[in-house]
Amino acid sequence: MLERIRNTYPIVMHGVSMSIASTAPLDFDYLRALKSLASRFQPAWISDHLCWTGVHGVNLHDLLPVPYTLEALDHVVDRIRRVQDFLGRRLAIENVSSYVTFAESEMDEWTFIRELAERADCWLLLDVNNVFGSSFNHSFDQASFIGAVPADRVVQLHLAGHSEAGTHKIDTHDQPICEEVWSLYHEVCPRFGSISTMIERDDNFPPFDELMAELDRARAVAACARIPAQGAAA
Amino acid sequence: MKLAELQMRFQAGIVEDDNAILASIADSRRTDRATLFEVYHDAYRLRLAEFLSNDFPVLRVHIGEEAFGRLVEDYIESAPSRQPNARWYGTRLPDFMQETAPWRRNRSAIDLARFERALSDAFDAPDAPISTIDALREICDEDWPRLAFEFHPSVRILDLENGTAQIYAALAEEEEAPATQQGEEAFIFWRTDGQSFYRPVADDERMAMMEARRGKIFGDICALLVFQRNDTGVTQRVAGFLSQWFADGLVTRLSLSD
Ligand SMILES: [Fe+2]
Numbered sequence: 270m271l272e273r274i275r276n277t278y279p280i281v282m283h284g285v286s287m288s289i290a291s292t293a294p295l296d297f298d299y300l301r302a303l304k305s306l307a308s309r310f311q312p313a314w315i316s317d318h319l320c321w322t323g324v325h326g327v328n329l330h331d332l333l334p335v336p337y338t339l340e341a342l343d344h345v346v347d348r349i350r351r352v353q354d355f356l357g358r359r360l361a362i363e364n365v366s367s368y369v370t371f372a373e374s375e376m377d378e379w380t381f382i383r384e385l386a387e388r389a390d391c392w393l394l395l396d397v398n399n400v401f402g403s404s405f406n407h408s409f410d411q412a413s414f415i416g417a418v419p420a421d422r423v424v425q426l427h428l429a430g431h432s433e434a435g436t437h438k439i440d441t442h443d444q445p446i447c448e449e450v451w452s453l454y455h456e457v458c459p460r461f462g463s464i465s466t467m468i469e470r471d472d473n474f475p476p477f478d479e480l481m482a483e484l485d486r487a488r489a490v491a492a493c494a495r496i497p498a499q500g501a502a503a
Numbered sequence: 504m505k506l507a508e509l510q511m512r513f514q515a516g517i518v519e520d521d522n523a524i525l526a527s528i529a530d531s532r533r534t535d536r537a538t539l540f541e542v543y544h545d546a547y548r549l550r551l552a553e554f555l556s557n558d559f560p561v562l563r564v565h566i567g568e569e570a571f572g573r574l575v576e577d578y579i580e581s582a583p584s585r586q587p588n589a590r591w592y593g594t595r596l597p598d599f600m601q602e603t604a605p606w607r608r609n610r611s612a613i614d615l616a617r618f619e620r621a622l623s624d625a626f627d628a629p630d631a632p633i634s635t636i637d638a639l640r641e642i643c644d645e646d647w648p649r650l651a652f653e654f655h656p657s658v659r660i661l662d663l664e665n666g667t668a669q670i671y672a673a674l675a676e677e678e679e680a681p682a683t684q685q686g687e688e689a690f691i692f693w694r695t696d697g698q699s700f701y702r703p704v705a706d707d708e709r710m711a712m713m714e715a716r717r718g719k720i721f722g723d724i725c726a727l728l729v730f731q732r733n734d735t736g737v738t739q740r741v742a743g744f745l746s747q748w749f750a751d752g753l754v755t756r757l758s759l760s761d
Contacts, residue, residue: 286587292507299587324510327583329517330550331543333510336527341506368542370529373504406539408532436534439542 275310281425281465282312287352289362290335290345291321295352304356314424316361316394319345319382336371337381342388349389361424362386363394366402366431366440378403379417386422393418396427397457398450398469402438415457423461428454428487429469443473446483454487458494466491516540517547518583551579551592558593558623561674562615574606590627594620611683614667618701621659621692625699628657633695636749638757646759648722652715652748653756657694660704660712662687668701695752702751707732708744720760721745 274280286299307315320332335341353359364382376384386393395418404411430444446468454466466487470480509527516524528536552575556563563571578599586592597616600606606613633655642650666683668690673680689709692701704712707728714724721741728737748754 292510296587321510322587324507324514326585327514327518328585328587329514329543329547330584330589331546333513333543336506336509338506344506368539369536370531371509372527372529373509406531434542437531437539437542439546 271310280310280312282307282310282315283467284315284317285332286322287317288320288322289317289348289352289360290319290341291324292344293321293324293326295348297355300352300355307356307358314361314392315356315358316363316392316425318363318365319385320365332365334365334367334369334371335381337374337376337378339375342381342384346385346388349385349391353389353391359390359392361392361394362389363396363427364399364403365396366399366406366438368406368437368439370407377409377413377417378407379414383417383419386419391422392424393422394425394427395423395457395461396429396469397454398427398429398431398446399440401447401450401453402431402440406437411453415453415460420461423464425464426454426457426461426466427469428466428483442469442471445475445479451486451490455490455494458491463491463495513543517544520544548579550589551575551584554589554592555596558590559596559616559619561619561671562612564674565615565670565680566609566612574600577603577606590623594624596620610664611667611670614663614683615670617661618663618667618671618690621661621690622699622701625657625659625692625694628655628694631655631755633752634749634754634756636746639745639749642757642759648720648725649759649761650721651718651758651760652754653758654712654716654748655693655753655755657692657699658716658753659692660689660709660716661692662689668703691753693751693753700751707737707740711741711744712748 271280282303284303286296288296303315318332320334322331322333323329335345349360349362362382362385364378367378382393385391400411400414403409404414428446428450429440429442430446430450432439432441432444468480468483468487474480504527509524512521512524512527515521522537525536525540528540530536531539555575555578556571559571566574574596578596581599581603584592597613597620600609600613600616664683665686665688666681668688670680670683689704689706690701691704691712692699694700710731711724711728714727719727725738725741728741729735
């Protein structure tokens with residue numbers, strides 16, 4: 270089935286299990302399987318999250334946050350480099366939604382991500398809903414985040430819905446994209462030019478028409494963001 | 504604090520309710536650190552419960568929402584997940600039930616769990632090319648006793664309490680489930696064309712298949728059954744099983760042993 274799809278469309282591989290920020294050893298069984306799948310399907314890129322999923326053999330099935338420390342930065346940069354060497358290709362690393370701020374953190378999330386991208390020489394995947402959710406949860410300014418992301422490294426944008434817990438927003442991928450995220454998408458699109466956007470929906474599926482309507486809206490926003498850029502180039 | 508230590512504490516906060524991690528977390532403008540950390544603590548349990556509900560939907564109906572909730576809780580607290588793939592998390596559930604009070608007293612629930620696990624295991628087993636009955640036709644008569652078989656990786660044989668499959672079929676169709684009865688019956692499970700199947704097997708077919716899976720050749724299997732059943736129609740009957748195995752797509756390879 271995947272082969273049939275691949276014959277007609279480009280594909281990308283998006284994972285949740287690399288645990289790139291974990292202090293547990295890299296899982297080379299997983300990486301070998303990933304590499305062989307990638308050589309079969311030739312994805313445009315492989316992405317995973319800036320997170321860890323467990324230590325000491327345990328898997329918590331979640332995208333757990335890292336403290337933004339120099340130690341963590343060195344650690345993650347080293348791991349991304351090793352994985353990229355092994356896979357023989359660059360990774361795209363995605364920002365996650367987080368609910369806690371570590372007292373240990375020494376820099377902002379966006380500084381951490383910018384440093385990481387430069388030093389590991391990797392691509393980035395910018396999840397717009399995660400910027401929105403985390404900026405609410407940690408009371409930071411979305412514009413600072415977006416402005417700090419090196420635009421030439423971003424290969425894809427994510428859009429998704431989340432759940433409201435009143436004092437915080439949880440990244441559940443089971444709701445329609447909210448208006449605030451649409452407007453942030455509107456703002457960020459011109460900055461990143463014509464790159465791909467993916468809508469993430471994992472649960473509580475609406476009728477297909479509603480999903481298509483979200484896709485059409487994303488296409489319209491992206492198309493309208495491209496017009497001034499093309500005008501300037503011409 | 505070192506990253507490794509912080510991750511260990513974070514994990515202990517989720518798995519063991521150890522709150523040492525809270526010292527490393529700041530309150531947000533809107534709420535306190537304990538409430539925020541709880542998002543991770545609760546999400547872990549909700550996810551694992553969801554994996555189990557997805558893998559054992561009929562068991563859930565059979566023992567009821569409340570008992571299933573307790574079972575899930577007991578299972579989650581018994582050991583953390585060590586599986587990167589959610590699909591394998593519940594694979595120990597039937598064994599856990601067999602080993603743990605009060606579940607170990609509930610044979611029909613245990614067997615229903617084993618039944619559902621066999622269906623999912625068959626579904627997720629690796630691929631292998633199927634051998635067709637033509638391969639059998641090419642074997643000349645004098646070679647038959649030396650025939651050895653390899654089975655598709657999805658094939659499973661289970662001995663289940665009488666009536667387990669009927670309970671499964673009824674509950675899966677949202678009908679009233681019959682009660683199980685004393686005694687056991689054997690079932691095989693396998694996958695063909697991306698779908699899991701099961702069917703009952705009689706004692707002699709069960710034995711023939713168990714022996715064939717162990718690498719016994721056709722001649723030895725027949726001899727064993729003749730000895731057991733003191734019956735001369737055995738070769739015919741085993742040949743009948745064979746053609747059914749091919750029809751079901753259970754055999755991947757025929758070979759002649761020396
Ligand atoms: Fe995402």
